[in-house]
Amino acid sequence: MLRFPVLAIVLGAIVAAGCGVDGAGESTASFAEPASSPTPRASTIDRVPLPSGFPVFPGAVPLPLPDDDRGLIAVWRSEQLGAAAYDFYAAALEPAGYPIVGLYPGGDAALIRFRTPGGAIWQIVAQSGANGTTTIEIRLDRP
Amino acid sequence: MTAWGCRGAVSALVQLVLVGWSAGAVLAADDYTLPFYDPAVTMSYGVDRDRTLNRQLDWTGHVWNDGSLHYGRVYDQHTGVDYPMALRSEVAAAKDGTVVDVEGGFGTTQFGAFGNFIRVQHADGRQTLYYHLASAADGGIGVGGGDAVAAGERIGRSGCSGNCHGAHLHFEMLTWSTTAHSYLPVDPLAERRWTTWPGRIPFDAAYVRESNGGTEVIPRGQTITHWVEFRNTGGRTWRNAGALGRIGLATWNPAAHASAFWANDWPYSWMATFLDAPSVPPDGVGRFTFGLRGSPAPGSYSEYLNLVAQSVRWFDYARLGRYYVPIVVSNVSQCGLRAEPKLDPSRGGVSQAIRYVPVPC
Numbered sequence: 294m295l296r297f298p299v300l301a302i303v304l305g306a307i308v309a310a311g312c313g314v315d316g317a318g319e320s321t322a323s324f325a326e327p328a329s330s331p332t333p334r335a336s337t338i339d340r341v342p343l344p345s346g347f348p349v350f351p352g353a354v355p356l357p358l359p360d361d362d363r364g365l366i367a368v369w370r371s372e373q374l375g376a377a378a379y380d381f382y383a384a385a386l387e388p389a390g391y392p393i394v395g396l397y398p399g400g401d402a403a404l405i406r407f408r409t410p411g412g413a414i415w416q417i418v419a420q421s422g423a424n425g426t427t428t429i430e431i432r433l434d435r436p
Numbered sequence: 437m438t439a440w441g442c443r444g445a446v447s448a449l450v451q452l453v454l455v456g457w458s459a460g461a462v463l464a465a466d467d468y469t470l471p472f473y474d475p476a477v478t479m480s481y482g483v484d485r486d487r488t489l490n491r492q493l494d495w496t497g498h499v500w501n502d503g504s505l506h507y508g509r510v511y512d513q514h515t516g517v518d519y520p521m522a523l524r525s526e527v528a529a530a531k532d533g534t535v536v537d538v539e540g541g542f543g544t545t546q547f548g549a550f551g552n553f554i555r556v557q558h559a560d561g562r563q564t565l566y567y568h569l570a571s572a573a574d575g576g577i578g579v580g581g582g583d584a585v586a587a588g589e590r591i592g593r594s595g596c597s598g599n600c601h602g603a604h605l606h607f608e609m610l611t612w613s614t615t616a617h618s619y620l621p622v623d624p625l626a627e628r629r630w631t632t633w634p635g636r637i638p639f640d641a642a643y644v645r646e647s648n649g650g651t652e653v654i655p656r657g658q659t660i661t662h663w664v665e666f667r668n669t670g671g672r673t674w675r676n677a678g679a680l681g682r683i684g685l686a687t688w689n690p691a692a693h694a695s696a697f698w699a700n701d702w703p704y705s706w707m708a709t710f711l712d713a714p715s716v717p718p719d720g721v722g723r724f725t726f727g728l729r730g731s732p733a734p735g736s737y738s739e740y741l742n743l744v745a746q747s748v749r750w751f752d753y754a755r756l757g758r759y760y761v762p763i764v765v766s767n768v769s770q771c772g773l774r775a776e777p778k779l780d781p782s783r784g785g786v787s788q789a790i791r792y793v794p795v796p797c
Contacts, residue, residue, distance in 0.1 A: 375547030379602040397480035397507040398602020399518045400568070404480075404505050418505060419601050427601075436506055 343367045343431060344409070348385040350378050350429055364433040366415065371427045378419040378429050379403040386417075406434060467630045468530040469587060469638040469671030471566060471607050472521060472594075473752070479635075480604060481518040483623035484510050495625035495633075515621040516567065516608030517632075523603045524570050524593045528638055528749075529585040530607070533558040538581050540572025542597040551598020552576050554591055563619055567606035570595030586680040588638030588672055589748045607632075636671035636718065639749050643757035644721055651762040654730030659699045662761060663725040666743065668716050669755075676711040681745045684710045685724040688742035688753060689760075697739050697763065699727030708741060734767035 340358070343366055353369035371378055379398060386393055386407050394406040394414055402420030409415055414434040422428035470477075486493035490503035494510035503512045523544060537555035542548075552569040554577065570576025570593045578592045585591055596603040610619035624632040646664040654660050664685070668674050674683040686707045687693045694705040702708055709726035716722035728739070740760040743751040753759075 376545060376596045376600055376602050383602070395507060396520055396602070397505070397518075398520050398596075398600075398604040399481045399505075399511060400514065400516075400599050400601070400604075400606055402505055402511060403601035404507050406507065420505075421599070421601075435504075436509075 341366050341413075341433065346389065347391075347431075348382065348389050350381050353378075353429055356428075362432075364435060365430060366433065367431040369429045370422060371429060372425075374421070374425065374427055376403070378427050379405070382417050382419070468564070468609070468624060468632050469528075470519075470632055470635050471528050471530045471564070472519060472605065473526055473528060473637050473639070473749070474521065475637050475640065475752075475755070477519050477521055478508075479517055479625075480507065480520050481505075481514055482510050482625050483517060483621065484512055484514045485623050485626060487513075489513070495623060516565065516606045517624065519605045519607060521594045521603060521605055523595055524575065525605075526590050527554075527566055527569065527592045527594055527605055529556055529587055529589050529591050530564050530632065531556075531558050531560075531587045533564070533585055535579045535581055535583045535585060535591075536563070538577055538579065540569070540577035542571060544570040544574045544576060544595040544597060545600075545603075546571075546597050547600065549598050551600060552592075552595060553598075554579060556585060556591075561612055562622075563610045565606075565608040565610065566592060567608065568595055568598050568600045568604060569593065571597065586748050588681065588745060631671035631718065636669070638670055638672050639743070639745050639751050640668075640670035641666040641743055641751055641756050642669050643759055646761075651736075651764055652728060653764045653766060654697075654728060655766050656730045656734060659727045659729040661725065662728050663712075663723055664741075664759065665721050665723045666756065667721050668718050671718060672745075673718065674711055674716040674720075674722055676714050679747065681748045682710060683716075683722070684708075684744050684746055685726065685741050686744045687740065689740040691742070691750060695739060696732045696737070697728045697730070699729040701727045707744075728761065728763065730763075730765040732765055734765050737763045737765065739763060 340363065350369065350371055350373075352373065353371045356368045356370055358365055358368060376398070382405050383393070383396060386405065390410060391407045394408055397404040397406075402418060405417040406414055407417070416430075416432050416434055418430040418432065420428055482495040484492045484494070486499070490501065490512060492500040492503070492506070492510045492512050494500070494506065496509070498509070500506060500510070505511045533556040535554060536557045538553070539550070540552050542551045550567055552571060553565055553567045554569065556564050556566075558564065574593070574595070576593045576595050576597075578590055579585060594603060594605045609622050609624050611622050612618075613620045624630050627633075644665040644667050647662050652660060652662060672681070676682060684703070684707050687695045692706040695702070695708070698705045698708075703710065709724050712723045712725055738760045742753045742756060742759070745751075
């Protein structure tokens, strides 16, 4: 008996939140300045830029951004393996002004969701890459 | 709301419906429990129930075809359930069993392969695996091969050894495959009968009521009877039997001290009583009845009590409601005491406090 009213409330909330409307809610107004830290090369498509001063994992090497992944904001490769990149961002994001929304450590990969000054939610994904490296991605949030 | 945000809301709806179904229908079978004690721990990733590369079937039945991470759900080829927890957090056996394999030689955060783990064989034919544990030298391994373990017993501590990105426990269930002739992983979240989903820690309780919620007044040398009821909010059925895990109410602050109020019905000087009923399933209410003897000198006291699964685990005292019994030992000879308002003539007889008046025999 309880489930259907709850269902209706959640459905109502979804409708009220504008689901079904193409919401380009990603704000980029706060990130007008180019990043001063080592950043990946620009691709040929328009993307949300990485904000100036965004924490970069020490020693990480920027990689080119593929054109077929528009949600990808930045990507690096690191020679450090395991939890180092995840631990770095788990500690560095909030002091840099990026509140953490969720921490999702895992085996092959880990994910951190955080909020930008503009209110958008982004993700950091750290996972084992090829040849014994770690790949670090900054990307728009996705489920 | 962005398109992603909208999808998140829809997925939340799916989870809500599933949680509602499970909690109302089949929760609380006495089976496997969560392999840790911290009720704040939530899942970061579940099992990929589709073995196809770049295709993921998560615990809600949703299929993803992108091979990427989906927090709270799944990532590709994942065979267990990941629970984020700080390094060196306590890890518990999810069910009674026997330890059949142990590795403790990796560093607590040493990357590579499986790292440190414990494998337990259960009588129902299944096995459970606890991966990425801290090193044996760091306290990560609390059992050895061949050891019998009880459900809810601490067997080790978490770490980030092996193929690990961020400290967590990888908990895996396996069942014997007669076709593959090996143990294959199964999804505990898919078998909703198990109390691993939506999840309860092994031992947990909430205060319900007691025979006297105020101060117990005990004439010196006499014994009164007190009872208290707790709801079983954990994942294990409470039992009043067996050498391991028998549920009792024992002294606390400090743990297992010899009580000044122990009565003849106490099993030990530090154990007030065991569970009254033979068993209490999850969500049931268990009563604990015990005597309190007014042995100490007259005065005011407090006796702190906590639940314990004997030889396995103390309950979390804070989650129990920090239970204690306020006690006044009286030195008068009488057949009882009656509480009365204490009147202050200087304030026109206004009641200032409660006093206890002897009742003659």
